[in-house]
Amino acid sequence: xxxxxxxxxxxxxxxxxxxxxxxxxxxxxxxxxxxxxxxxxxxxxxxxxxxxxxxxxxxxxxxxxxxxxxxxxxxxxxxxxxxxxxxxxxxxxxxxxxxxxxxxxxxxxxxxxxxxxxxxxxxxxxxxxxxxxxxxxxxxxxxxxxxxxxxxxxxxxxxxxxxxxxxxxxxxxxxxxxxxxxxxxxxxxxx
Amino acid sequence: xxxxxxxxxxxxxxxxxxxxxxxxxxxxxxxxxxxxxxxxxxxxxxxxxxxxxxxxxxxxxxxxxxxxxxxxxxxxxxxxxxxxxxxxxxxxxxxxxxxxxxxxxxxxxxxxxxxxxxxxxxxxxxxxxxxxxxxxxxxxxxxxxxxxxxxxxxxxxxxxxxxxxxxxxxxxxxxxxxxxxxxxxxxxxxx
Numbered sequence: 001x002x003x004x005x006x007x008x009x010x011x012x013x014x015x016x017x018x019x020x021x022x023x024x025x026x027x028x029x030x031x032x033x034x035x036x037x038x039x040x041x042x043x044x045x046x047x048x049x050x051x052x053x054x055x056x057x058x059x060x061x062x063x064x065x066x067x068x069x070x071x072x073x074x075x076x077x078x079x080x081x082x083x084x085x086x087x088x089x090x091x092x093x094x095x096x097x098x099x100x101x102x103x104x105x106x107x108x109x110x111x112x113x114x115x116x117x118x119x120x121x122x123x124x125x126x127x128x129x130x131x132x133x134x135x136x137x138x139x140x141x142x143x144x145x146x147x148x149x150x151x152x153x154x155x156x157x158x159x160x161x162x163x164x165x166x167x168x169x170x171x172x173x174x175x176x177x178x179x180x181x182x183x184x185x186x187x188x189x190x191x
Numbered sequence: 192x193x194x195x196x197x198x199x200x201x202x203x204x205x206x207x208x209x210x211x212x213x214x215x216x217x218x219x220x221x222x223x224x225x226x227x228x229x230x231x232x233x234x235x236x237x238x239x240x241x242x243x244x245x246x247x248x249x250x251x252x253x254x255x256x257x258x259x260x261x262x263x264x265x266x267x268x269x270x271x272x273x274x275x276x277x278x279x280x281x282x283x284x285x286x287x288x289x290x291x292x293x294x295x296x297x298x299x300x301x302x303x304x305x306x307x308x309x310x311x312x313x314x315x316x317x318x319x320x321x322x323x324x325x326x327x328x329x330x331x332x333x334x335x336x337x338x339x340x341x342x343x344x345x346x347x348x349x350x351x352x353x354x355x356x357x358x359x360x361x362x363x364x365x366x367x368x369x370x371x372x373x374x375x376x377x378x379x380x381x382x
Binding site: 048160 | 204205206209210212213216217224232237238239240241242350351352353354355375378379
């Protein structure tokens with residue numbers, strides 16, 4: 001059974017983060033929200049307080065198959081200041097495990113040099129911060145599974161209005177395209 | 192200054208509810224999340240705990256210009272069992288004030304007979320519960336401002352994947368079309 005972790009930092013974009021949780025749970029996937037702070041209560045970028053399932057200090061990154069970063073300007077800055085999380089991102093990239101990021105959050109991966117030569121998207125205007133990436137500007141979400149199992153694997157999304165595309169791209173990898181299609185059909189493609 | 196209230200009941204669809212809050216606050220509108228329960232912490236339909244700004248017992252409905260109901264099957268059932276809320280909905284309808292509902296929640300208005308002869312949408316398959324309404328099945332959201340200022344005013348949405356359409360329809364009325372367009376452009380229409 002796959003297990004995913006979505007990281008919540010003060011100022012995270014609520015819809016970008018929670019749509020992933022919503023869609024993944026609709027697909028039957030196990031996903032934990034993880035606060036990077038000392039407490040489980042995290043305030044989003046639009047003033048919505050959300051309680052995380054777990055706290056970063058108490059988790060083992062090895063329990064997870066994917067690490068996911070929502071955007072929001074301040075949320076992204078807070079994620080980028082979190083050294084244990086950045087260590088884990090580096091480790092996941094080297095192990096060929098999936099990393100997800102949407103909106104401003106792909107810039108964290110860009111600054112770390114993880115996206116060189118890799119396909120990615122981000123919030124329009126931030127492309128120059130995805131160092132060396134092959135940028136896609138028309139897609140809501142971009143999946144780059146790498147060339148083999150040791151390559152880092154990335155799913156990136158453009159922003160809040162493309163949260164469902166980003167979430168379904170994650171669900172497609174971990175729950176399979178058929179399940180993702182069924183759930184997508186139920187929430188977006190009504191006919 | 193307009194003030195909006197979005198009601199949270201156990202089992203509310205997180206994205207349907209929180210997208211309205213997110214988009215309205217991006218538009219500079221004042222919107223409170225209001226728990227219909229005794230406590231402020233409310234668990235959504237996909238297991239996400241959210242803390243509401245207010246508790247129904249402590250608010251005065253007269254302070255608000257619009258009442259908004261997110262969907263989610265259990266959330267909608269819980270909202271429909273909340274008598275003070277239903278009294279307020281009736282009152283708002285008679286006063287010509289705005290009511291919003293998305294996904295399964297428009298059925299509450301349908302069961303109360305408030306939608307007779309009025310334009311509305313809802314989650315596909317529930318149309319027969321919008322008693323006497325003129326149903327729109329292709330729109331993400333439908334605004335029916337009524338014929339004059341004493342007519343009830345409704346904004347209804349189809350479901351989770353159309354939450355942004357629903358939220359922007361609300362923002363269009365209360366923040367104006369220009370502001371709603373700017374915010375919509377920033378989150379969805381990137382070019």
